[in-house]
Amino acid sequence: MNIREVQAALLSRGYDPGPVDGLMGLMTRAAIVSFQRAAGLYPDGVAGPKTWLAFRAGNPVEPEPAPPRQSMSAIGIAALIGREARRLTAYLDSVGIWTIGIGHTAAAGAPVPYRGLTITRPECDAIFARDIVQYEDAVRRAITVSLAEHQFDALGSICYNIGTGGLAGSSFVKLINTRAEPAAIRKAILAWKKPSEIISRRTAEAAQFQTPYSLRLPKARSTDAQPIKVAA
Known part of the structure; x- marks a missing residue:
């Protein structure tokens, strides 16, 4: 199965992978993680063999009926x-906590950042x-x-x-x-x-x-000259 098929499978099970465009974006990875957690799999965000098997088995652990789940856009x-x-590369943040990636610290779970760690x-x-x-x-x-x-x-x-x-x-x-x-x-x-x-x-x-996005896109910081840019 390709990424577009993954996205379609996620949609059919009540997960939101974002646009069904065949691209492995952040929303698709987040939806895979949610699916993996519900299926009792390690949530690595990668549609590997075990995740494929869960898709093909119909994933007996379906999300519970609930209002649409709002997620970050x-x-x-x-x-x-x-x-x-x-x-x-791991670094110490402004309060001395080891951090890596996109603001990831040990408080969020694995991996635990330490001096010299690279990803x-x-x-x-x-x-x-x-x-x-x-x-x-x-x-x-x-x-x-x-x-x-x-x-x-x-x-x-x-x-x-x-x-x-x-x-x-x-x-x-x-x-x-x-x-x-x-x-x-x-x-x-x-x-x-x-x-x-x-x-x-x-x-x-x-x-x-x-401020609604229809009026103005957000800035990363108020001191920035321009709002953030979103990939097309």
């Missing part, structure tokens, strides 16, 4: 990658596709009201930075769920401003939450 993913960057770009994207699922899930769990695409994307980006526990206990989540005034939500988002290096990112995320 291609614009939201591009903005998040712009904020985190893509690093193929390839495909490995980097596969790790990100696994990582992003838990943060999207955290936003779905925390928010009890409907969200526009740009709002869900902004919360996914914030959660990726402050963690699932930080999101769940935040004041801005409580304000969103009570449909508070936009100014109050923005102020609560901007309260997450440590270390100081994060302020330009947080300001961009607050603007992303409040």
Whole structure:
């Protein structure tokens, strides 16, 4: 089976791989990861032999009936990658935590970054596709009201930075769920401003939450001259 067939198989089982275009993009990898987890397979985001067998067997572990699962859009993913960057060699972040790939730390699961660790770009994207699922899930769990695409994307980006526990206990989540005034939500988002290096990112995320993509694409950081670019 080719990538287009993978995408079609994912769609038939209730997963969203993005456009059925035959390209192994981040949304397709994320959908494969979700399928693999439901099937009890190792979630590496690669449609290998065991994953093929699960597809051909009809995957007895079907997703439970539920409202459509909102996920980060291609614009939201591009903005998040712009904020985190893509690093193929492990490094210490601004608070001294070993990090690799697209903002991946040990808190997100394997692999555990350490001094000297290197990965390839495909490995980097596969790790990100696994990582992003838990943060999207955290936003779905925390928010009890409907969200526009740009709002869900902004919360996914914030959660990726402050963690699932930080999101769940935040004041801005409580304000969103009570449909508070936009100014109050923005102020609560901007309260997450440590270390100081994060302020330009947080300001961009607050603007992303409040601004539909039809009006303006988000910036990775508020200090950027231009909005993020999304591959055609």
